[in-house]
Each structure stands twice: as C-alpha cells, then as structure tokens.
Amino acid sequence: MKHERKYLRLLRLSDPHKTRGEETTRRLSEATPDRELKTLLASWDAPEAPRALDHRLLTSYRTDQQGATRPPMWRRALTSSVPVPLPIAGLTVVALVAVSTALALRPSPVTLESPPAITTLAATRVVEMPVMQERIVTRTVFVEKKEHLTWKKERRGTVVARGANVAGDSAARAKEQTGYFTRVNMTEFQPANEVKIRVIKGNRSDEK
Amino acid sequence: MTDEKLLQRASRGDEAAFLILYERHRAPVFRFAYRLLGSIELAEDVTHDCFLGLIKRPASFDSQRAALRTYLYAAARNLAGKHFRQHANNTVPVDELLDEPRVPESEEPLHQLLNEELSAEVSKAVMSLPPLQREAVVLFEYEELSLAEIALIVGADVGTVKSRLYRAREGLRRSLSPYFKSHRRTANAGRVYK
Numbered sequence: 304m305k306h307e308r309k310y311l312r313l314l315r316l317s318d319p320h321k322t323r324g325e326e327t328t329r330r331l332s333e334a335t336p337d338r339e340l341k342t343l344l345a346s347w348d349a350p351e352a353p354r355a356l357d358h359r360l361l362t363s364y365r366t367d368q369q370g371a372t373r374p375p376m377w378r379r380a381l382t383s384s385v386p387v388p389l390p391i392a393g394l395t396v397v398a399l400v401a402v403s404t405a406l407a408l409r410p411s412p413v414t415l416e417s418p419p420a421i422t423t424l425a426a427t428r429v430v431e432m433p434v435m436q437e438r439i440v441t442r443t444v445f446v447e448k449k450e451h452l453t454w455k456k457e458r459r460g461t462v463v464a465r466g467a468n469v470a471g472d473s474a475a476r477a478k479e480q481t482g483y484f485t486r487v488n489m490t491e492f493q494p495a496n497e498v499k500i501r502v503i504k505g506n507r508s509d510e511k
Numbered sequence: 512m513t514d515e516k517l518l519q520r521a522s523r524g525d526e527a528a529f530l531i532l533y534e535r536h537r538a539p540v541f542r543f544a545y546r547l548l549g550s551i552e553l554a555e556d557v558t559h560d561c562f563l564g565l566i567k568r569p570a571s572f573d574s575q576r577a578a579l580r581t582y583l584y585a586a587a588r589n590l591a592g593k594h595f596r597q598h599a600n601n602t603v604p605v606d607e608l609l610d611e612p613r614v615p616e617s618e619e620p621l622h623q624l625l626n627e628e629l630s631a632e633v634s635k636a637v638m639s640l641p642p643l644q645r646e647a648v649v650l651f652e653y654e655e656l657s658l659a660e661i662a663l664i665v666g667a668d669v670g671t672v673k674s675r676l677y678r679a680r681e682g683l684r685r686s687l688s689p690y691f692k693s694h695r696r697t698a699n700a701g702r703v704y705k
Contacts, residue, residue, distance in 0.1 A: 337680060337684075339691050340680060340683060340684060340687070340691075341652065341693075343629075343633055343683075343687050343690055344633060344637070344648075344652050344683070346619075346626065346630050346633055347546075347630045347633040347634045348630065349541075349542040349545045349546055350545065351538070351541075352537050352538060352541035352542075352554075352555070352558065353551065353555060355555075356537075356555045356558060356559060357533075357537075359555075359559060360533065360558075360559050360562055361526075361530075362562050363559065364521075364529055364562075364563065364566060365524070365526070367563065367566060367567060368524045368526075388626070402531060419532070441566050472704065474575065
C-alpha cells in the first residue's frame with residue numbers, strides 16, 4: 304500500500320495536468336509499478352512539433368479543400384456512375400446476348416439490291432440553240448384597177464403577150480377567179496399575218 | 512465544441528475548425544510518432560498525413576467506437592508501420608535485441624553522463640525495442656493510455672498488450688540496468704569489497 308502511494312505521487316509529478324485519481328488508480332491496477340524505470344523513461348523528452356508542420360499542413364488542407372469543391376453539373380452528369388448490383392448486371396448481359404443471338408439467327412427478309420448510287424455528276428455542256436426569228440416577206444402585188452380599163456386594155460395586150468410564156472394559163476385562170484393577176488407564180492403563196500402596204504409612186508425609181 | 516462537430520465543419524472547409532482540431536491533438540500525435548520512429552522529420556510526415564487523411568476521409572472515424580485521439584493514434588501507428596515495412600532491413604530482430612544488451616557496462620554512468628546523454632540512452636533503449644513492444648511502452652508510459660485503449664489502437668486484445676508491455680519493460684530494464692540505482696548500489700558494493 305505504501306509502495307502504491309509512492310508510485311501515485313510519482314505519476315502526479317511526471318504529469319501535473321493528469322491528476323485524475325480514478326484514472327491513475329486504474330492504471331496502477333493495470334501495470335506493475337516500476338518507479339526506477341518510470342523515472343528513467345521520463346528523462347527522454349520528445350521535442351515539440353515544429354512550426355513548419357503547421358504551415359505545411361494548412362497549405363495541404365487548403366489545397367485539398369479547393370480540389371474538393373463540387374464540379375459543374377454537366378461534368379457530374381457526364382462522369383457520374385450508377386451502382387448496379389452484380390446479379391442484375393449479369394442478368395441484363397445475358398438477356399442482351401440472348402436477344403442479339405435470336406435476331407442474328409432469324410431468317411433475313413429478301414432485299415433487293417439497290418442500284419449503285421450515281422456519284423458522278425453529268426458534265427454541263429453549253430449548247431447554242433438557233434433562235435427562230437420571224438421573217439417578213441414583202442411582196443409587191445400589182446393590182447389592176449377596173450376603172451382604168453381603157454388604157455389597161457391596151458397595156459393588157461402587151462402584158463399578156465409578154466407574160467404568156469411565164470404565167471400562161473394559170474395567170475388567165477387567176478384573173479378569171481380573182482379579178483387580178485401577178486407576174487410571179489403564186490400557187491404556193493402563203494399570205495403574211497401582217498400586211499404592210501406600201502404605196503410606191505412612179506416618180507421614185509429608187510423605192511424598193 | 513466536440514471533436515466530431517469540429518471534424519464535420521473542417522471537412523466542409525471550415526479552416527478555423529480544422530485549426531482548433533489540429534491544435535488539440537497535434538502534440539500527442541507528433542510525440543507518439545516521434546517516439547515510435549525516432550526522427551523529427553518522419554514524425555512530421557506521419558502527423559501531416561494523419562491529419563490530412565482524417566480530413567479527406569472523415570467518415571472513417573466512428574465516434575461511437577473510439578475517441579478521436581485514439582483514432583489518430585491508430586492512424587499514426589499504421590503510418591509508422593508502413594515506414595517500418597518499407598525499411599524492414601534496417602530493423603533489428605526481436606530475439607537479438609532481447610539477448611544483446613544495448614548499453615555497455617560502466618561503473619558509474621550517472622556521474623559521467625549528463626542528463627542529455629541519459630535521455631539519449633533511454634531513447635536508444637526504447638528505439639531498440641521491437642515495434643510492437645515499443646508502441647505498447649510509448650502508449651502506456653508516455654501517453655498514459657489504459658490497456659483497453661492501447662488494445663483498441665493496436666488492434667489486439669488486452670492480454671496481448673499486457674504481454675508486450677511486460678516484455679518491453681524487461682528489455683528496457685536489461686538495456687538500462689547500468690542506470691538503475693539498485694544496480695549502482697550493487698556495483699559500488701562489489702567494488703568496495705574487492
């Protein structure tokens with residue numbers, strides 16, 4: 304008992320902050336008192352933690368907290384994962400394999416081969432097309448007026464005599480039918496849609 | 512404010528809460544790491560990783576299971592164990608340590624050595640213990656934890672911890688025997704009667 308009291312005092316001396324009677328008593332019951340060894344061990348003091356450690360740890364803490372900030376929503380959506388129980392994952396894989404095998408073994412419907420797509424484009428060629436222009440044919444028609452029969456009769460004789468070999472019977476026939484005749488053969492004559500009548504006077508010999 | 516609340520706030524980015532938490536547990540964690548590893552630099556690394564790991568994975572701490580300090584001790588112990596495994600070739604086997612006295616015999620060592628030298632000898636003796644015995648001694652003798660708390664930290668039952676502690680003390684007594692008063696008395700007496 305005396306020995307225990309001594310050891311208790313020694314413990315109090317070694318650490319003045321730890322004067323909790325209950326704890327010391329508990330420790331006394333746990334360990335065999337060895338005063339000399341205790342005294343010797345107490346001569347080894349541990350150094351204080353260096354202040355550089357504080358700075359280093361604080362820097363590490365700040366870096367860690369900066370890195371631990373939540374990433375943006377889109378990144379979380381892209382990188383997030385959903386935990387799936389292994390049996391469910393296994394069943395899903397088996398089902399996928401079964402479905403794909405069934406689809407692969409099913410007879411495929413007859414499909415017509417589509418013609419190969421024309422990939423080359425036709426070369427563009429510029430072709431000049433002839434432009435149909437309306438051609439106006441001007442013909443001069445001499446109409447013999449009836450009121451000038453007197454001098455025309457005289458002239459007719461000369462004309463008939465002169466063009467007998469040209470117009471022949473057709474001229475005579477035309478005169479009988481229409482009342483006038485021309486010097487040219489007009490059997491295949493097609494009248495123009497637009498008639499431009501130009502009166503040529505006798506004194507203008509250069510008029511065409 | 513409790514450690515749990517401070518941890519919650521600190522993990523959400525509350526720097527002040529983190530600093531309070533750190534100030535509260537910094538010294539014991541560093542001390543424990545230093546006495547396990549025997550190096551200020553290594554102890555600094557372990558303390559740093561210990562607190563940073565706590566902030567990164569606050570959910571790994573269960574307040575129902577143990578106090579935060581106990582959790583931090585366990586984390587520091589794991590980190591120190593990683594270091595021991597990486598430098599396994601440098602460690603001394605347990606059997607060799609138990610058979611081999613670390614401190615040379617001397618007639619009056621306490622009169623010759625200064626306090627600093629005694630401290631160095633003690634640290635050498637503790638560091639020469641196998642890691643499992645060393646952590647038991649450090650946690651019990653220096654950090655003043657109960658056997659149950661130590662058992663929780665090292666992941667062993669109380670009986671195992673008690674056994675390690677006993678073997679560690681035996682090793683220390685053997686290593687530091689020249690510094691015991693009883694030993695000195697015996698030595699002096701032997702010298703007188705010679």
